[in-house]
Amino acid sequence: MSIGTKIRNLLRRTGHEVGLHASAMRNRRTDRPRVLFFPSGRREGASLLRAYNMADALTRTGWHAAAVPADLKLPARRRVIRHFAPDILVFQQCRHALNDTALRYGDPVVLDTDDADFFLTIPGLVERLQRTSQAAVGVMAGSQFIQEWHAQHNANAAVIWTGTPITAGPRPDHHARQSDGPPILAWAQAAPLSYVNELDFVRGLVADLRAQGAAFRLRFYGIATEEERDRLRAMFPDLPDLQMLPPMGYDAFLQSLHQVAVGLSPIITRNEFSRGKSFGKILGYLDAKVPVIASDEADHARFFTETTGVVTNDRDEWLRQILALLGDPDRRNRMADAAFEAFPRDLSIEAAARKTDAFLRDLLTTR
Structure with a gap:
């Protein structure tokens, strides 16, 4: 690493820390409860949705909340x-080596996790995850499957689905989505080549x-290199x-x-890690009013009904439903509209914040 890169990284980390200290100073005299989130990664994916976005949402519900960037040592x-x-620290997953109760931060810790990381082979991760699950005052799990694993180690494990901010503005009608060619069938998995099954x-x-x-265009996401394209x-x-x-x-x-007509969300449980998937990219489909076809795994059936997906x-x-949806824009509109109506109730950031707020406040009253 060059000296210039090291200096830029140091300045970035310093800026992050100064910003958090400034936030603490501005809210020093308030009597609002305080929570710090510790994301395991950058401001994207689960770290964005369950740490950064959640800190912002809890601030709107009466907390003094902030997310500590993962690059702080x-x-x-x-x-x-x-x-x-x-009052509470929230570790968003344990993939970050410092999200570990063995480091004895001195404050009550809540573990937040939305992946089956107990199946991963990253050195030290499973031990850190189990240790933190056992020591935490509570666990917020992204699905029933993950909750059941953590319930073996923590009596206070609850399911809180990942929520997302719902974007403003109109969504294109499904007739318009195929005005420039056949309808687009998409699998929005970020790294599709890694999901072999x-x-x-x-x-x-x-x-x-x-x-x-059937006439359609097939779309993949997250294809980063020419080798992957080949x-x-x-x-x-x-x-x-x-x-x-x-x-x-x-x-x-x-x-x-x-631009998408139909969104796919297959989960093949021969890969144990896939059993713990949360709604993930389905949140994007819902926001964009894309009809969803999903495997009967994770918590899919707990959200979708016959009219919403x-x-x-x-x-x-799967084949019959894809054919029916590709050939009928009106059917796609009806299904997408019904799902979008249910979206705010269960999978919006506001819905997740309500459950997170109640879970954390309950911990404060029982301490």
Whole structure:
């Protein structure tokens, strides 16, 4: 690493820490409860939705809340904690080596997790996760499957689904989405080549759709390199309208979904990690009014109904429903509108904040 890069990183970390100290000073005299979130990653994905966004949402409900960037090292974390004087610390996952109750931060810790990280083989992660789950005053789990694992280690484990801010503005009608060509069928998994079983499932569906004479364009997301593009082209050699979009920011991702006719969310549980998936990219589909076809795994069936989406593990039913939706923009409009109406109640950031607020306040009253 060059000296210039080291200096820039130091200045960035210093700026982050100064901002947190300034926030602590501005709110020093308030009697609002205080919570610090410690995301495991950058301001994207689960770290964005369950740490940064949640801190902002709780601030609107009467908390003094902030998210501590993952690049702050242990001494800076300790300084921020002393000055901020939080009532509760929230560790968003334990993938960050410093999200570990063994480091004895001195404040009650809540573990927040929305992936089945107990199946990962990252050195030290499972031990850190179990240790933190056991020592935490509570666990907020992104799905029932994850809650059940943590309930073995913590008696106070609750399901709180990941919520997202709902964007403003109109969404295109589904007739307009195919005005420039066949409707787009999308699998919005960020790293599709890493999900071998799910990718095989999608390949089989595409072959069957083409055999049925369906007209559509297939879209993948998160394709970062030419090597990845070559691998996908080799898997779909006879598909002329294969779209491979590069990694992008979340706002751009949501905007791109305005072009999509049908969104796929397959989960094949031969990969144990997949059993713990939360709603993930389904949140983007809902925001963009994209009809969803999902596996009957995770908590999909707890949210979707017959009118708001398709939840099934029957491959033939997947094929029938995709064909029906691709061929009927009015049907897509009806399903997407019904799902969008249910979206704020269960999967918005406000819905998640209400549950998180109640969970954390209950901890304060029982301490």
